[in-house]
Amino acid sequence: MDDRWLNTRQLATWVRLTAVLELLPGILDSQLRRDSGLTHFEYYVLAMLSESPEMSLRMSQLAARTNATLPRLSHVVSRLEGREMVERHHGAGDARATYARLTETGWQAVREAAPGHVETVRHHVIDALTEEQLDQLGEITEAMLERLDPDEKLGPVYRRHDS
């Protein structure tokens, strides 16, 4: 057979992966929007900020940690700023740098949204798999990310947390 095509097994896996790619984001989005009025991406932005020192991060770093482009992030932060969940500020160093900081309102929003979100993730992903499969998925996504993000421009989050 032609080497440039996919065999039956590969194709079946690929088809299912595209289905997941199509369905999962929608599920995450709609749960969060329904229950907390937040996009999954907005939630992720807030969550990353909440885990950072001073609850503040440079735009470019925040973009890296959320796998987003800078323009996209800028828009989202503006929206969140309008809802008073984050605020921009400037630090002492590089005058080009802009920082986003979580406000009290934002902090509260994440805390309230988190349980429902985690529950959704649990139900649709974690609990659907055996422990072994979850480990396998960890390795698989790591391998894929080496291709998807070859220069590791994005956060150091991908690096193995091994001993």
Add this chain to the structure above:
Amino acid sequence: MDDRWLNTRQLATWVRLTAVLELLPGILDSQLRRDSGLTHFEYYVLAMLSESPEMSLRMSQLAARTNATLPRLSHVVSRLEGREMVERHHGAGDARATYARLTETGWQAVREAAPGHVETVRHHVIDALTEEQLDQLGEITEAMLERLDPDEKLGPVYRRHDS
């Protein structure tokens, strides 16, 4: 620890999975748009039609096979119709039914787009994994889809193709 939260291992896997969810669709989209002027979803629609008898499918079936809602599909088909890649027609049976059929132009478009797309998929997914991992991914996605699409409303594509 609180059972309702994720442990370190689970969290790491989940974080990477969200990264894949964020990055992979963008890569597929931009490759196809750049090289063929098609969205990944548009490509998928055309591809599904091309594999169907008479290169024609009922809207609802096509929606199922592409994991899309009917409104979304309707809009996309309208666009593709404007580019003369598909055409709508009505069959003999149910008068509510609308069918979408691939035109010669559309058929040509898929054939030209396919190699580049497959190459992208190969590079970013298939070749990034060992054969064993690919099999594991097949099982994993299958398990996840049972949660994501519990009623199997979507195409029968997910069903195991086993003996």
Add this chain to the structure above:
DNA sequence: CGATGGTGGTTGTCGGAACAACCTTCGACT
């Protein structure tokens, strides 16, 4: 110190997706 390329970030525009409302047709029940 002045010019020049590069980086960090923002803004504007345009296309696509979600959601809701709507219209038509089918099927069942009376």
Add this chain to the structure above:
DNA sequence: AGTCGAAGGTTGTTCCGACAACCACCATCG
């Protein structure tokens, strides 16, 4: 037959993401 609920599709609006252009600031070198 007449009604009523449900299914199949379409249309309209609103919002979000991608992309390109742009501005401000830094760094290097003349």
